[in-house]
Amino acid sequence: MAIEGPLRELGIHDVFQLLDLSRKTGVLRISSEMRGDEGLVFFDGGRVIEARIRSTALTVDALLLQAGRITEADIERARARQAKSRTPKPMIDLLVEIGAITQKELDRQLRLQLESAVFELMSWHEGFFSFEERPREELPRDIRISVSTESLLMEGARRIDEWSRIAEVVPDAGVVPDLAPSETGREGATLDLLPHEWQVLTMIDGARDLRGIAAALRRDEFEIAKIAYGLATTGILTIRRPERLTPAPERESIETRLAAARRLMRAGRHTEAVEELKRAMQAEPQVPRVHLDYAFAAARAGDFPAARSSWEQFLRLAPGDAAASTVQQALAAVTQLQQLVEAHVNG
Numbered sequence: 153m154a155i156e157g158p159l160r161e162l163g164i165h166d167v168f169q170l171l172d173l174s175r176k177t178g179v180l181r182i183s184s185e186m187r188g189d190e191g192l193v194f195f196d197g198g199r200v201i202e203a204r205i206r207s208t209a210l211t212v213d214a215l216l217l218q219a220g221r222i223t224e225a226d227i228e229r230a231r232a233r234q235a236k237s238r239t240p241k242p243m244i245d246l247l248v249e250i251g252a253i254t255q256k257e258l259d260r261q262l263r264l265q266l267e268s269a270v271f272e273l274m275s276w277h278e279g280f281f282s283f284e285e286r287p288r289e290e291l292p293r294d295i296r297i298s299v300s301t302e303s304l305l306m307e308g309a310r311r312i313d314e315w316s317r318i319a320e321v322v323p324d325a326g327v328v329p330d331l332a333p334s335e336t337g338r339e340g341a342t343l344d345l346l347p348h349e350w351q352v353l354t355m356i357d358g359a360r361d362l363r364g365i366a367a368a369l370r371r372d373e374f375e376i377a378k379i380a381y382g383l384a385t386t387g388i389l390t391i392r393r394p395e396r397l398t399p400a401p402e403r404e405s406i407e408t409r410l411a412a413a414r415r416l417m418r419a420g421r422h423t424e425a426v427e428e429l430k431r432a433m434q435a436e437p438q439v440p441r442v443h444l445d446y447a448f449a450a451a452r453a454g455d456f457p458a459a460r461s462s463w464e465q466f467l468r469l470a471p472g473d474a475a476a477s478t479v480q481q482a483l484a485a486v487t488q489l490q491q492l493v494e495a496h497v498n499g
Contacts (some may be wrong), residue, residue: 156282164274165305167281172198172301178286183461184279185437187363188430190461191273194291200304201295203269206457207367212244215265216253226252242294262297267304268372274308275325275373280465311374318381321391325363325373329356329380329389352379353388361394409435410445422453433462440470444479456486 155170164182171180175198183190187207194202213230216222230246237246247253253261331353345353355365366376383389409432416425429446436442447462463479463486470476 156280159277159279159281162281164276164281165308167283168274168301168305171195171283172305174198176283176285177288177291178284179291180281180283182273182276182279182281183465184276185433185465186278187276187367188434188458189367190457191269191276193270193273195301196288196291196295196298198301199298200266200270200301201298202292203266203273205269205272208269208272208371210265212262212265213247216244216247216258216261219261219264221257221261222247222252226250259297263299266297266299267307268375270304271308271311271374272372274311280468282464315374315377318377321384322362322377322381325366325377326361326394327380327391328359328361328394329365329384329391330358331356332387332390349379349383352376352383356389410441413445413449417449417452422449425449426453426455426458438469440466440473443469444473444475447479447482451482451486456489460486 155167159182167180170176177196177198178194180193180195181190182193189205189207191203191205193200210218213222213227217224217227226247227243229250230243230252233246233250234241234243241249244258248255248258329352351369352365355368360368362376362380363373366373369376380389380391384391409428413425413428413432416422416428426446426449429442429449432439432442433446443462443466447459447466450456450462451459460483463483466473466479467476
């Protein structure tokens with residue numbers, strides 16, 4: 153039986169607890185229109201075995217490189233060994249073989265990656281979730297870790313408590329950081345910051361919020377919020393709420409965007425059409441036609457998870473629309489395609 157609903161009615165912590173207590177096996181899909189993002193969490197007997205967020209998904213070797221655990225030279229050495237091997241092996245196994253990283257450290261990094269995705273999803277308070285039960289053989293095959301859902305919930309609660317302590321300065325990831333004025337800030341030459349703090353500083357432009365910075369850096373929102381808090385309390389940054397935009401575009405402008413997107417689609421400029429429709433969707437999130445056009449544009453651009461999410465939202469908003477049957481066919485086709493791809497990759 154499917155378990156689904158809006159996060160405003162059943163929080164993500166409650167969903168995790170339900171799946172843990174009932175020892176469910178399958179995949180939890182969480183979509184957020186506000187973020188234009190989607191996450192997947194795979195459960196096996198109530199335990200979490202894999203979690204990923206579309207906007208921050210990285211291959212394991214890229215993750216290890218970003219974390220500074222391996223170097224580009226290590227990857228090149230692993231690729232050279234892979235090219236000579238008669239039996240193909242995953243890149244991460246080759247990195248262990250050549251001594252670039254120990255198995256223990258690899259397992260730790262994989263767990264950190266899973267936890268980061270889960271804790272990010274736990275911070276989403278709007279959106280829609282759906283859980284689909286699946287037999288164990290249909291889950292991702294190359295599973296290397298399994299984490300107790302109870303431990304994730306406990307750590308998630310600790311993070312909420314920690315965020316409450318920084319909330320006076322950083323209430324949420326929607327705030328915008330600015331460099332402090334020179335008379336109250338620090339001279340750049342005297343700053344003694346860690347690499348990840350410098351990385352955040354380079355992303356500050358006075359317009360991007362912490363959520364946008366986290367997405368651009370492919371980092372955890374909570375982690376970025378803590379860095380911003382530290383920089384703000386030492387006088388390097390100021391934190392403010394984003395300026396309110398002018399009133400939402402009137403219906404004519406939405407129709408104009410839809411028309412412009414269709415012209416881009418006809419010209420084969422699918423990525424540009426997706427961006428145009430994404431802006432329309434942010435301005436009018438409850439207009440079914442916007443979701444319909446966005447879904448087909450995303451599918452043409454090859455982003456099938458985004459297409460699926462918007463087709464499903466279209467059906468929720470307009471189940472009796474004349475296009476509903478076409479959307480149902482599209483969803484079935486995407487599901488079949490994803491199953492075929494997974495079967496090929498895992499076969």
